Amino acid sequence: MTRLSSYLLPTVKEPPADAEAVSHRLLVRAGLVRQLGTGMWTFLPAGWRCHRRAEQIVREELDRIGAQEMLIPVLQPADPWRRTGRYAIEELLKLSDRKGAEHVLAMTHEEALTWHVAREVRSYRDLPQILYQFQVKERDEPRPRAGLLRTREFIMKDSYSFDRDAEGLDRSYGLHVEAYDRVFDRCGLEWHRVASDVGMMGGLGAHEYMAPCPAGENEVALSPAGYAANVEVASAAPRPVNGLPPALDSPEPVDTPGQTTIDDVARGLGVPAAALLKAFPVIASGRGPVLVVTRGDHRLNEIKLANALGEATRPAQADEVEPLFRSVPGYIGPVGAPVPVVADEAVRDLRGLVAGANEADRHLRGVEPGRDFEPEWADVRSVEAGDTCPAGASIHLERAIEVGNIFKLGTRYSEPLEATYLDEGGSERHVWMGSYGIGLARILAAAVEQSADEQGISWPRRLAPFDVEVVALGKAGEESLAVAERLYDELRAADLDVLLDDRPRSAGEKFADAELLGCPLRLTVGRKGVEAREVEAQVRRGRERRTLSLEGAAQEALELWRRAP
Numbered sequence: 001m002t003r004l005s006s007y008l009l010p011t012v013k014e015p016p017a018d019a020e021a022v023s024h025r026l027l028v029r030a031g032l033v034r035q036l037g038t039g040m041w042t043f044l045p046a047g048w049r050c051h052r053r054a055e056q057i058v059r060e061e062l063d064r065i066g067a068q069e070m071l072i073p074v075l076q077p078a079d080p081w082r083r084t085g086r087y088a089i090e091e092l093l094k095l096s097d098r099k100g101a102e103h104v105l106a107m108t109h110e111e112a113l114t115w116h117v118a119r120e121v122r123s124y125r126d127l128p129q130i131l132y133q134f135q136v137k138e139r140d141e142p143r144p145r146a147g148l149l150r151t152r153e154f155i156m157k158d159s160y161s162f163d164r165d166a167e168g169l170d171r172s173y174g175l176h177v178e179a180y181d182r183v184f185d186r187c188g189l190e191w192h193r194v195a196s197d198v199g200m201m202g203g204l205g206a207h208e209y210m211a212p213c214p215a216g217e218n219e220v221a222l223s224p225a226g227y228a229a230n231v232e233v234a235s236a237a238p239r240p241v242n243g244l245p246p247a248l249d250s251p252e253p254v255d256t257p258g259q260t261t262i263d264d265v266a267r268g269l270g271v272p273a274a275a276l277l278k279a280f281p282v283i284a285s286g287r288g289p290v291l292v293v294t295r296g297d298h299r300l301n302e303i304k305l306a307n308a309l310g311e312a313t314r315p316a317q318a319d320e321v322e323p324l325f326r327s328v329p330g331y332i333g334p335v336g337a338p339v340p341v342v343a344d345e346a347v348r349d350l351r352g353l354v355a356g357a358n359e360a361d362r363h364l365r366g367v368e369p370g371r372d373f374e375p376e377w378a379d380v381r382s383v384e385a386g387d388t389c390p391a392g393a394s395i396h397l398e399r400a401i402e403v404g405n406i407f408k409l410g411t412r413y414s415e416p417l418e419a420t421y422l423d424e425g426g427s428e429r430h431v432w433m434g435s436y437g438i439g440l441a442r443i444l445a446a447a448v449e450q451s452a453d454e455q456g457i458s459w460p461r462r463l464a465p466f467d468v469e470v471v472a473l474g475k476a477g478e479e480s481l482a483v484a485e486r487l488y489d490e491l492r493a494a495d496l497d498v499l500l501d502d503r504p505r506s507a508g509e510k511f512a513d514a515e516l517l518g519c520p521l522r523l524t525v526g527r528k529g530v531e532a533r534e535v536e537a538q539v540r541r542g543r544e545r546r547t548l549s550l551e552g553a554a555q556e557a558l559e560l561w562r563r564a565p
Contacts, residue, residue, distance in 0.1 A: 001488060002466070004501040004513075008045050010034075011513050021215035023445040024147030026457050030516045032465070039144030039152030041441075046465040046517065049497075051155070053463050054187060054443045055134055058157045061183045065175040067130040067159055072112045074136050078102035080111035083416045091140045105138035110201070110413050110435055113160050117431060118419035121162065127421060127431065128168050130175070132159030134440075146215055148441040149401060155441065161434040164423070169408055169432040176406050176436045180209055184403065187443050188460025188565060190450055192398075194220050195229040196405065197303050201435060203409040209438075210400035211446035220400050221383050225391035232303040235379050236387035236395050238295070238346040241274040247351035248366025251335055254354075257361040260330025262296045265363060269354060273297040277347065277355040277367065279332040281316035281325050284309055289316065289324040291337050293355075294344040298381040308342070308378035327358040334373040335364055343375035401446045402439070409433040451541065457518030458541045461564045466499040467491075468557060469519040471510050473526035483550070484525040487535065490554035496561060515540070520564040523548075523557055541565050 008031075015025035016035070027033045032047030043051055059069065078094065081087040081104055087094075093105040106112065113131060121127065134157050141152045148154075161172030177193070184191040189211050196208040208230055210220050221227065221234035229235075259265045266273045276296030284290050287309065294300055306312050321329050326338050333356030334341045347353075353367040369375060387395045411430040414420070419431045444463065451458040461467070468491055472484035481502060491498045499519065501510050507526075514522050524536040535553040537560060538545045548556045 001485070002499050004499060005503045007499070009513075009517070010044070011516055019147065021146040021149060021445070021449065022452050023149070023215065023448040026448055026452055026516070027147060027445070030457055030518070033148065039141050039150070041148060041151060041153075047444075049465040050444050050459070050463055051440055053465075054440045055155075055157070057186050057462060058183055058438055058440070059134075061179040061186075062130075062132050062157070062159060064182075065130065065179050067132045069133060070131055071133050072106075072109050072116075072135060074106050074138060076104050076106050076112050078104055080115050080417060084111055084413055085416070086111070091142075093138045093140050107137050107139045108156075108201075108435070108437070109133070109135065109158055110160065110409070110433075111417065114413045114417045114419050114433065117162055118414075118417050121419065121421050121431065124164055124421055124423050127162055127164050128172060129162045130159060130172060131162075132157060132436075146217070146445075148445045149215065149217065151441070154439060157438040157440065159436045161436070162419075163432045163434075164421070164429070165432055166410070169410070169434055172434050173406060173408055176434070177207075180404055180406065180436075180438070183438065184209055184211075184443075186462055187447065188451075188462060189403070189443070189446055191403065192220060192222065192228050192400065194222075195233055197230065197232045197307070198407060201407045201409065201412075203407050203412045203435075206405060206407045208402050209404035211403050211442075211450065212398045212400045213446060213449035214399050215449050216399040216401040218400050218402050220398050221387075221389075221395050222398060223389040223391065223393040223395045225389055225393035227389035227391060227393065227395065231382050231397065232301065233307075234383045234395075236383040236389055238298070238381075239384070239386050239388075241272065241295070241350065243272045244275050244350065245269075245271050245352040245354070245365060247368065251355075251364040251367050251372055253357055253362050254365050255361060256331075256363045259361075259363075265354060266296065269363075269365070271354060275352065275354055277334065277353050279334065279356055281321055281327075281332055282313040283316055283320070283324075284313045285311045287311065287340070289320075289339040290342055291325060291332065291334055291339050292342045292344075292380060293334050293347060293375070294381050295346050295350075298344065298346060298384065301380055301382040304382075305342070305378075305380045308380055325358075327356065328360045331356040331358060331360055331362060333358055333364060333367075334369075334375065335367060337373065341373055341375040342378055342380065343369055344381045345377055345379050346381055348377060401442055401449065403442045403446055404438040405436070407435045409435050452518075453543075455512075455543070456516035459518045459520060461520045461561065464519050465517065466519045467496040467561055468521045468523060469499045469501060469514050469517065471501045471507075471514055471522060471524045473507050473510070473524065476504065478527060480525050480527050480530050483530050487523065487525060487553055491557060494554055494558045496558065515543075521557060521561050523553065539564055
């Protein structure tokens, strides 16, 4: 019998001082997790039950598509990571053993599993394969935050598909889409599947599963027409510019003393921010200095810029602006720039624009791209609310938590690690791969963020640490405790996981802790109820209350639980 009187559930009234996210505050207050160090979290018994429930949902859906569970070490030789070019990743934890051999603590397992496949798969008859694991991941996260949302150590489900060709990869990818859709539905989450950047994983394409909530560190672009993409890669037609100044035959200088920001110049010249060209001096890893320009009301998207250039970039430092760009910070512009200029597509065909004049306290008006400077055109801005998706619908933006991702890797890892097979004709070909991750702790955090109320957590039915909490009121030796224990046994016999609060605490304390913990259903057994042959039931989501007949309470409770979200 799981009794709260002997169960480690250290609830607290006050959240951690640094807790900003709802999930951070409530998971600590409800006694589910505790922090060991920066970005390092311990799951206490009730929290681990939630984690294992999420894990089991994922396991069932992966098994359903024919995936095979295994386990790969976290500690790995450094050589495979060098061969794939990922050893230099800053977040990768690196170490040497007593003999001086170099190792890593894996943040993901593409290298290790591809290494095995290169040695075990010989023929087209050995493919396809889908392999998965639940394993600890380590990450030298520079800015851990928001409790479980950004940590240095976490458990992830990662699965990997190995196919003969692109067509096979598409099938495996589609199977994972179906499995992931079912996983997040069963976990009771609101979610979106959005197009995303491949990032450090590399490959041919990717999607992320995003759970909307204000604490999310990602932003997604959505439209009623079904468009869904991470803002990192989203594209859209911009809102038109209203109030553009008249076009001029050639740029004219205008004094703008002390006006170094978009808002200052727009206000000083009486033009909208969209009429300005915002200049970003950057240093590309291969090409060197590049000047990037966008509309003044738009944001530069560094990921889209890196993808457009095919290489990483960094902002130029203040002491690099004069020697490399021959300009002055705050007055940088593309006209006469001594470096290549990349202009965002939203600037194309606009006239009468205002740009920095590359000298202090002065701008140019009447600037026209293509006439006054010849840029390289690229989509390098972040979409904004009110832009138009490719289907013509208006876009809105939502904050969201990434809870899963899927990648088409192609031969990104099989080539450097020499994972090949012999086809039907005896020719050697590279294996085609996919990689698919789910963050279990992120599922829990997202569930708390989406469903909590002022009283505490309100777990989705399939993630809750217990299905039902039975609260026994009254003093030791009273009949109510014996009745509560009989009800506990009947509920267990109905295949429910039950927690019995038998602590010698006040009713108010017990109810507060029960609502904080957030089990889907609470049953209260007290002296007055026993005398009336009744049990009070409360459905946690919505806090709906009703009375049940004591004799049929277990069966009625089972039906209430089945209808819970």
